[in-house]
Amino acid sequence: MKPIGVFDSGVGGLTVVAALQRRLPEESILYLGDTARLPYGSKSPDTVTRYTERNLGFLEGRGVKAVVVACNTASALALPRLRPRLPTWGVVEPGAEAAVARSRSGRIGVIATESTVRSDAYGAAIRRRRPDAEVLSCACPLFVPLVEEGWLDDEVVETVARRYTAPLADAGIDTMVLGCTHYPLLRPVLARVMGPGVELVDSAETTAEAVASGLAADRLLVRPPADPAHHLCVTDASAPFARIADLILGPQHRPLELVDV
Ligand code: DGL
Numbered sequence: 001m002k003p004i005g006v007f008d009s010g011v012g013g014l015t016v017v018a019a020l021q022r023r024l025p026e027e028s029i030l031y032l033g034d035t036a037r038l039p040y041g042s043k044s045p046d047t048v049t050r051y052t053e054r055n056l057g058f059l060e061g062r063g064v065k066a067v068v069v070a071c072n073t074a075s076a077l078a079l080p081r082l083r084p085r086l087p088t089w090g091v092v093e094p095g096a097e098a099a100v101a102r103s104r105s106g107r108i109g110v111i112a113t114e115s116t117v118r119s120d121a122y123g124a125a126i127r128r129r130r131p132d133a134e135v136l137s138c139a140c141p142l143f144v145p146l147v148e149e150g151w152l153d154d155e156v157v158e159t160v161a162r163r164y165t166a167p168l169a170d171a172g173i174d175t176m177v178l179g180c181t182h183y184p185l186l187r188p189v190l191a192r193v194m195g196p197g198v199e200l201v202d203s204a205e206t207t208a209e210a211v212a213s214g215l216a217a218d219r220l221l222v223r224p225p226a227d228p229a230h231h232l233c234v235t236d237a238s239a240p241f242a243r244i245a246d247l248i249l250g251p252q253h254r255p256l257e258l259v260d261v
Contacts, residue, residue, distance in 0.1 A: 001222055003028035003231070004211070005064030005086075007055045009040040011241045012147070012181025013070030014248040016091065017230075019204035020068070021249075023212050026226040030064055034261065036235035039144060040073040041113025041180065045081070048115065052078035058233075058261040060086060065220050068211055072179050072203075073113050076121035087218055094210045095177050095203030096125030102199045103175035106133045109168035109198075112179030114139040122179050136171050140164045140180070147182040148240045152247075153189050161186065161193045169194060178202040185247065233259045 004024075006017055010033050017029055032055055034040075040048050052074045059067055066087040069075045075090030099108050099122075110122040116139075123135040142160050151157050168176060176198050178184055184202045191200055215221045222228075234241055237258050245254055 001028060001226060002063055002065035003030040003229070005030050005032070005059030005062070005067045006070050007032040007034065007059060007067070007074075008071040008181050009034050009073065010038040010181075011035070011244040011248070012185075014245055015181055015184045015202070016068060016070035016204045016207055018248055019208040020211060023205075023208035024215075024221075026222050026224050026228055028222070028226075028228045029230045030059065030062055031230070031232045032058060032259070032261070033232070033234045033241060035238050035241055039113070040071060041115050041144065042141065043115060045077040045115070045119070048074055049078040049081050053082060054261045056082070056084055056088070058259065066211070066215060068207065070181060070207075072181060073116050076112075076116045076119045080121070087214055087220065089207060089211050089214060091203040091207050092121045092125050092179075094206035095179060095201065096122055096129060098201045098203060098206040099126055099175050099177045100129040100133070102201055103133070105172070105174045106130055107171065107173045108133055108135050109165070109171070109173035109176040110135060110137040110179050111140050111164065111168075111176060111183060112137065113144070114141055116179055122177055136168050136173060138164055138168055140183075143180065143186060144182050147185050148244065150240075150243060152185050157186060157189050158193060161189055165190070165193055169198075173198060175199045175201055185244070231257065233257045235259060235261060
């Protein structure tokens with residue numbers, strides 16, 4: 001029974017794993033968090049592409065049947081430049097799909113890492129689906145370290161969030177894409193800051209949906225009854241990983257395999 005491979009630059013991609021587990025509970029998952037080389041969000045397209053190629057090679061070598069690139073930065077910068085051998089999904093297209101489906105006005109905000117914003121991958125994916133959309137993007141580089149510090153919902157995060165998102169709020173967006181793996185953990189504070197008139201969209205659920213239909217089309221879904229096994233690999237065994245993994249997937253003993261890719 002081959003697992004689905006999922007990778008992210010760190011722990012945040014487990015938000016996509018949680019969505020996959022809900023949508024495809026019979027499937028096994030092999031997760032790779034490239035914690036040794038995090039953050040990807042401030043790196044160049046060439047570097048992120050090189051890291052992504054290695055991560056894809058690692059997962060392929062471990063015998064996965066398909067790959068989900070849960071990292072927004074890798075999805076935005078590297079996936080368009082690569083030709084993966086296995087069925088592979090990124091999170092940008094599903095996130096754009098969800099944003100277009102939710103927005104009434106077409107005025108859509110995107111918050112993401114610096115590299116994702118610079119790539120305009122979300123803007124392009126949104127405008128492909130809705131050419132008259134007005135996309136306003138904003139990099140929020142302090143959010144990842146705040147989440148890793150475990151500061152998810154307090155006055156410091158709220159002040160930072162207000163400052164970052166002020167131009168989006170002033171522009172009157174009605175939908176905001178959480179275009180980074182860590183940001184769903186800030187959802188309560190972001191919902192408060194943006195108010196009830198702005199829908200928050202993250203790509204985890206829509207990505208899980210895309211994977212489910214893609215695997216079904218390729219006849220790669222596991223045949224029940226299955227006995228799913230989940231395995232987590234990291235390239236550096238750092239303390240925040242286990243803490244945030246507990247927040248996303250629930251507390252449990254979760255062995256981490258230290259790997260070199
Ligand atoms: N996983 C990255 C993303 O979704 C955020 C963390 C990083 O900068 O590596 O863009």
